[in-house]
Amino acid sequence: FINAERLLGRLRELGQIGRDGDGRLVRLAGSDADKAGRDAFVSWIRAAGLDIAVDRIGNIFGIWKDRANVDEAPVLLGSHIDSVINAGIYDGCYGVLSGLEAIETLKAAGYAPARPIAVAAFTNEEGVRYAPDMMGSLVYAGGLPVKEALATVGTDGTVLGAELERIGYAGFEEPGFLKPHAYVELHIEQGPILEREGVPIGAVENLQGISWQRVTIDGDANHAGTTPMSMRRDAGHAAARIVTFLRDRARNSNAPTVATVGCMNFEPNAINVIPSRAALTVDLRDPDEQRLQAEEAALAAYLRELAAAEEVTISVERLARFEPVAFDRRIVELVEDAARKRGLASKRMTSGAGHDAQMIARIAPSAMIFVPSIGGISHNPREHTPDADLVAGANILLDVAARLAAQ
């Protein structure tokens, strides 16, 4: 059994790091708040007596190995500790701290695994400041050159590589330096299913595809009082049409497609000036790649129509595109088996959110474990999972890690 008090205590402690002036948790990748969170994690890795490594994209590793198993590929546990704006305390941190907790528990119990076990905190999983999301694990898996990732310009004009240097987490290891034997990520569900069905453990067998785009509309600024409705080239109005188009299409379909416009900015953003420019983001997701492509095509066709009808110019930039991923059957079964042995119900499910496991699945057999999110709420300070569920999930991670490292 993991040490519940230690795990929950660290989770709460980390959850207080990176509060802004309004008390909101904002620990964006590469920020001072991120540095403070990283420093706490590193101090706990050190306290656990593990080796510490940081790679060039800032991924942090705590590695438990001994002379007997040092040549074997490690079992990797992990997630991320960066957050969205006004975040909850569980998203990512729960998986990272539970990974560390599993290692400490096994170590203290005198367990002698056949393979090293390591825990990772991947850089910039959220993608809020720098796109794409899951960047640290994507680079680690070889899906994006480290140089290109480090050159990413953020929503605030900063460059990720410079920010990592500034906060002291531009490491020396080459991303991918540890080739995992297997990867397991424990995470809160962030959706409503487990709570609604009263099931404490999700055995995550796949993860939906993610398409992120930025749409920029150029119209013409003019006077709000003197410009007849028929003579306007209103970029803000065209932006609003895109929001309602996406919403209506996703709502009226039977498919599980979700569509979100999270960012919206008008220029000049003045009360009596027709917007000359509007920029918005589109987040489209679907577990089925064909359907995701069809939704992207439908949006593209609508944008062409809209540009013609409203006499505006519309340009689209791709921010992220990940196909749906199927996880490793054997690890999914290990999760179900561990739940059964602990007398916990489990359910095979799809992840609605993107996760580092999605990237690491490119280089190692991977899977995820979910625990319930009360009300399905996440990316919100009211994100919550009861302590008993948190502890149960961490114990399943412990069991699966021990099984994977046994041979």
Add this chain to the structure above:
Amino acid sequence: FINAERLLGRLRELGQIGRDGDGRLVRLAGSDADKAGRDAFVSWIRAAGLDIAVDRIGNIFGIWKDRANVDEAPVLLGSHIDSVINAGIYDGCYGVLSGLEAIETLKAAGYAPARPIAVAAFTNEEGVRYAPDMMGSLVYAGGLPVKEALATVGTDGTVLGAELERIGYAGFEEPGFLKPHAYVELHIEQGPILEREGVPIGAVENLQGISWQRVTIDGDANHAGTTPMSMRRDAGHAAARIVTFLRDRARNSNAPTVATVGCMNFEPNAINVIPSRAALTVDLRDPDEQRLQAEEAALAAYLRELAAAEEVTISVERLARFEPVAFDRRIVELVEDAARKRGLASKRMTSGAGHDAQMIARIAPSAMIFVPSIGGISHNPREHTPDADLVAGANILLDVAARLAAQ
């Protein structure tokens, strides 16, 4: 005849004051750029040998009086020199500098008016940083207590009174200290009518009503990937519905109502977070007060429906509300007469934009003179009026001022 070179030269000089790093003209009320513009205007008043006065709300006056007419109520000319974001160079400045030009011309010609003639630059006409718009003239006309106006908090969190003190334009005169005999404001049309009809002079007989509101929508932040479409309380989506509702209603009506959403802000404004809050501005205008009220009521009813349907909370704050104004018939006829005598076609028309004349009409007979705006473009750096039209308009102002001051 006014001195065309002097007028056009000053207009261009003032148009270069307040350029931001991107070369955009941004001379918002109370800013450093506004101070620089005011300083230039004051130096020109001084050069013309006029008395200078500044009132508590920062309105600047250049007054031409002599021992013979000092006890008479003055003819007041004027407009404003604050600007929107990324403005053109004519809006407001043209009327202020032409007023000064008319006085200088009459003075140099040895004209001895029966009344003083004064020129005013009213504070914060645009209302972009501090609402309501036309604030300086509104206070001057007694429509808003000066203390309340000075306490206005801007879009950037600053307080107007503190900004006026900071830039040295919190004057000592009580607003209203000069009670005008008549007020005449020369302005670019900012709309397409005069150019389209090939008429150089607009005799503005009325001005439409203006309703400004800020609408704030509170929904619930949640994860863009895991939250089913049916479980969302998406503040951004509700905001977009308001934009399309207003647009469709105004477009599909035969009335001249115009509706504009110029400002839009999402929170937390992150790509993978459903917006918890959206705030937008609504600018509604109509020459008919009944119809303007009906439009406001229709919006209010729609917001109630929308709040229920989308399970969001919607609150509305009034930022400005001005009824339509009818200008003084006699001055309108003087404008037409002056145009006729100079061989220029004129047209009676309605002003789509708000103007200081709308406020001063509360305390003195008032009217306006318009000149064409190429393409009807304003609140845009491409705002333009040909030099010949600018000069013609200033000469009409000269003639009307002379006539009004003659007795």
